Amino acid sequence: MLKAVSLFGRKKTSRPFKDYYAEWIETLENTLLPLLRRSMSLNSLSPNLLVTHVEMIHHHFQAYYDALDLAASDDVAQLLYPExxxxxxxxxxxxxDFHPYLFTNxxxxxxxxxxADDCDIEIGECCELFNRPWHVVMAWKSPSKTLTTQIEQIECGLRLMVPALAARARNAQAGFVDRVAVHWARCEGRKEGVKAAIAEDLMAQIDEMMSVFVDANRLRRSVLAEIxxxxxxxxxxxxxxxLAQFLVGFRDLELLGEFERCKVPVN
Known part of the structure; x- marks a missing residue:
């Protein structure tokens, strides 16, 4: 329904968001991800350099969410219904956009x-296998109680916020349908009256869905920052x-082809 917004004169962005995303994912894949991996290798590990490259990727994601907010204020339909x-x-x-459960999962x-059960790999063998220093390979081994508690708190916050935002989206859709039905009956089929009434209702729905989208985007941004x-x-x-490899993988043409040839329906 939001796609009908252009019929009522709502301004659309001059640059489709898909163009921005294509450039963003290309930078992630071809520049930032290789830099991060290189800074974690045995030959290049420098704590200061690693901090810099971690911050660069985190900033890249935050810039993406800022761009999403900007695009939503201009034309939220291209984001909510991304063909x-x-x-x-x-x-x-x-x-x-991608579900924030992706981060926590x-x-x-x-x-x-x-x-999982420890495998019998000697320290030297493991380092050679991963081509990374041992303290990088073992970074997630035996995480502290503080860290696990913080992760549980992040997950708990998501379990509260996700249903609330989904309910707001459903209510906005239901409210729009109800208002259109009422105005349609009042206008008794008069074309101009119906168009004006639906335009007003549609603008109200767009504003509400924009608010929901921005709040959902804020949730994604905050979850990543908390992690x-x-x-x-x-x-x-x-x-x-x-995370970067996961997103980049969606653009793998071979994987995409296998997925599209799969006959098992995705729920």
Whole structure:
């Protein structure tokens, strides 16, 4: 329904957000991710350099969320109904962008790996296997009680906020339908009256959905910031590496082709 906004004269952005995202993901894949990986290697590890590259990727994500807010204020429909997202990305979207559970589920995977049985690999063999210093490889081994408590608090906050935002989106949609039905009956089929009434109702819905989207975006931004604040530089580097690789992987044409050929429906 929000796609109909152009019929009522709402300004749209001169630059589609998909163009910004294509440049953003390319920078992440071809510049920032290789720099981060290089700074974690045996030959290049420098704590100060690693801190810099971790901050660069974190800032890259924060800049992305800022751009999302700006695009939403101009044309929220292109974000809430992103036709430019591919079929592999769409199941992971929630209110216009990747679900914040992606962050916590990925974070939880590091803790779950720690709970698994230890494998019998010598320190030297493990370092050679990963081409990384031992303290990087073992960054998530036996995380502190403080860290696990902070992660649980982040997850708890998400369990409260996600349903509340989803309810606001549903209520906005239901309210729009109700108002249109009332105005349609009052106008008794008069074309100009119906158009003016629906335009007003649509603007109200767009404003509410823009507010919901911005709050959802704020949630994504804050969850990522909380994770980075809770982890040390080595843990944060490994987390951002996996997060970046996860997002980059959605653009893998071979993987996308296999997904689209799969006959099993995605719920």
């Amino acid at each position: 430019w997202r591919n079929s592999l990305e769409k199941p992971f979207l929630w209110l216009g 990925l974070l939880r995977s590091f803790l779950d790996d720690d709970d 980075m604040a809770a982890t040390n530089v080595y843990q944060g580097a490994l987390f951002l590496e996996e």
